[in-house]
Amino acid sequence: MQVLDGFPSIWELGGCCSLRDLVIEPFSGRSLSVDMELFLRKLVTSQTSLTSAVQWNPIPVHCVSVFFSSAVRVFYLLGQLSILFCVSICVLKQSSYPRAISTIPSKFQLKLPSVLFSFKEVNNLCSIALNVPCELESVCDRESEDSDVQNGNSTNDAYKLELSRKDCLTNSNIGNLDTNQPSSFLEETKNSGEDVIMYLEETNEEVLSKRILKLSRQNKPKSALAIYKSMTFSSLKPDLHACNSLLSSLLRNGMLDIALKNFNSMKASGLTTGHTYSLILKAVADARGCNAAMNMFSELISSKNLKEKIDIVVYNTMISIFAKANSWYQAQKIWNILKDNGQVGTIVTYRLLVCTFVRCGQNELAIDAYSELIRNGLSPEGDTMHAIIGAYSREGKYDSALNVLQYMLDNELKPNERACNAVINSLGKAGKVKLSFEVYELMKSLGHAPDAYTWNSLLNALNRANRYSEALQLFExxxxxxxxxxxxxIYNTILTSCHRLGLWDKAIQILWQMEASEIPVSTASYNQVIGACEVARRPKVALQVYYRMVRKKHSPDIFTLLSLMRVCIWGSLWNEAVEILKLSAPNGSLYNAAIQGMFLTGKIDLAKKLYTEMRERGLQPDGKTRAMMLQNLPRRSMRNRRRNVQNYKF
Known part of the structure; x- marks a missing residue:
């Protein structure tokens, strides 16, 4: 007789007490046999399948019923939300078949369907379990009396038990049983799958892991989860690939809470990898925000047992989470934690850091991350170099930007249009016109068509080099x-060229073209035209542009008024200059410009009048205005000079 790890055999337990003590009485409130309960606990948690247990020879029919009913009670007392019922029944087809009592022929394939029940169906199933031994009680009592239990001899006993297919299915609510399926077939249920446990005929961990992997890839998370739950219940461990695939399937189907519950189970069982943490952290960030993901990450790295499993992939995941939210400060924080924990960044790490910092305007941090990448001996990717070119350009480090561009060409990497434009703009701001046009030619050779940004950068480069005529030629x-x-x-840039050259007619022509093209004309555009009129000493034209500007409902700024004030004074339009002061808001710079201009043009009395008005309005003159007032005081006696000085408030 076979014995399971020191536990008494089913045959021995069958004779230790009456059938009513083992099956019926425990449900009436009496305690279950300790040996039976221990045996059942061991049996349901061991890797020994129920088929093997049933095939132990000899085995009386009522012991199978005892096992079933007692298992129901054990799980019922444990209060599980989902209960596993291992139902051992005969093959059911169109008619009933007798069941072997003493032995099971080798040619007889015992069918053990995997049946899943919710907690609400416990009462009905318990009734089924109790009805079976009641029908057999009289037969089993005679069996107990006539058979030699101690010697395990039951070959002379033959009993028949017939269960109709209809009654079995109606009472248990199992559903249709396909007896043509193999004995290892696992039926899927329509339950939620969260806390479902199935009887596993197959106990090979590798085979079951492949099933979880296949179901997860087929986007069947509930079925895959049921197998995983059943494996963990039976002390079987799926492989890491299957666990990660299951989590990924759950997250794809929006089952975050269930995924988190199983993640905790996997974490406790040591079934996690860096990819596992990456999946969960990304899902938590998408569903609950970056702060929730950061809190979970902090808990993980604070655990000594889990800290070793947090690899660089997890750090990259956290950086990408904050990069997506444009939270450069949190990305920098993860970067510092990474270095403090002795991790070395990968190409992906630095690509995420550099691109995030550049996008958020943190060019210095981007340059630091790129420098660390080079120090670690890593070769930057194209995206990283494109981003760092922009950072160098914005910081005015045109030589470094040009070096990175040359590095890309040396390594047969094609710089994109934005990188070329950034280098052209940086060189143009530094007055490197020749280099700017060389990069422009390189840009065309790479197949990039120049856009508005390219042309504007080249025009600015010519203006900064005081080559305004060439800028006008390029514009044409x-x-x-x-x-x-x-x-x-582009229009404002070329208007600047006209302003510097004093080409007021060209500036006005361009201004009319802007208005005709329905291009929004800004205050800066009008300022450049008025400035061109100032250089050309065309005060009346400047006033016309100013009046048109006001009619177009553009508010003049201080630069507009200063330029207009200077051109009116140099054009001897004194009344217009005074009118501008009256219509504009009180401004010390505007009064200073008017007073100084009138002193220089010989309008001393008007300048003194404006100075007095300026002081009355509470405005402070600058040093140049005070000096001009002192120089133009009347030359009388020292007493009169002191008296005149006292009359003016400096």
Missing amino acids: RIRNLQSVILNVH
């Missing part, structure tokens, strides 16, 4: 070749 070339890309920035 742009207008002839690509007039559609002309925008307000």
Whole structure:
């Protein structure tokens, strides 16, 4: 007789007490046999399948019923939300078949369907379990009397038990049983799958792990979860790949709470990898925000047992989470934690850091991350170099930006249009016109068509080098070749060229073109035209532009008024200058410009009048205005000079 790890055999337990003591009485409030309960606990948690247990020879029929009913009670007392019922029944087809009592022929394939029941169906199933031994009680009592239990001899006993297919299915609510399926077939249920446990005929961990993997890939998370729960219940461990695939399937189907519950189970069982933590952290961030993900990450790295499993992939996941939210400060924090824990960043790490810092305007941090990448001996990717070119350009480090561009060309990497434009703009701001046009030619050789940003950068480069005439020539070339890309920035840049050259007529012509093209004309555009009129000493034209500006409902700024004040004074339009002061808000800079201009043009009395008005309005004169007032005091006696000085408030 076989014995399971020191526990008494089913045959021996069958004779230790009456059938009513083992099956019926425990449900009436009496305690279950300790040996039976221990045996059942061991049996249901061991890797020994129920088929093997039933095939122990010899085995009386009522012992199978005893096992079933007692198992119901054990799980019922444990208060599980989902209960496993291992139902051992005969093969059911169109008619009933007798069941072997003493032995089970080798050719007879015992069918053990995997049945899942919710907690609400416990009462019905308990009734089924109790009805079976009641029908057999009289037969089993005679069996107990006539058979030699101690010697295990039951070959002379033959009993028949017939269960109709209809009654079995109606009472138990199992559903249709397909007896053509193999004995290892696992039926899927329509339950939620969260706390479901199934009887596993197959106990090979590798085979079951492959089933979890297959179901997860087929987007069947409930079925995969049921197998996982059943494996853990039976002390079987799925492999790490299957666990990660299950979590991924749950998260894809929006089952975050269930995924978190199983994640905790996997974490306790040591079935986690860096990929596991990455999946969970990303899902938590998407569903509950970056702060929730950061809190979970902090808990993970604070655990000594889990800290070793937090690899660089997990850190990259956290950086990408904050990069998506444009939270550069949190990304920097993860970067510091990474270095403090002795981790070394990968190419992906630095690509995320550099791109995030550049996008958030933290160019210095981006340069630091890129420098660390180079120190670690890593080769930057194209995206990283494109981003760092922008950072160098914004910081005015055109030489470093040009070096990175050259590095890309040396390594047969094609710089994109944005990187070329950034280098051109940086060189143009530094007055490196020749280099700017060389990069422009390189850009065309790479197949990139120049856009509005490219042309504007080249025009600015010419203006910064005081080559305004060449800028006008380039503008005419742009207008002839690509007039559609002309925008307000290009127009304002070329208006600056007209301003410097004093080409007021060209400036006005460009201004009319802007208005005719329905390009929004800004206050800065009008300022450049008025400035061109100032250089050309065209005060009346400047006033006309100013009045048109007001009619277009553009508010003049201080630069507009200063330029207009200077051009009116140099054009001897004194009344217009005074009118501008009256209509504008009190401003010390505007009064200083008017007073100084009138002193220089010989309008001393008007200048003194404006100075007195300025002081009365509470405005402070600058040093140059005070000096001019002192120089133009009347030359009388020292007493009169002191008296005149006292009359003015400096």
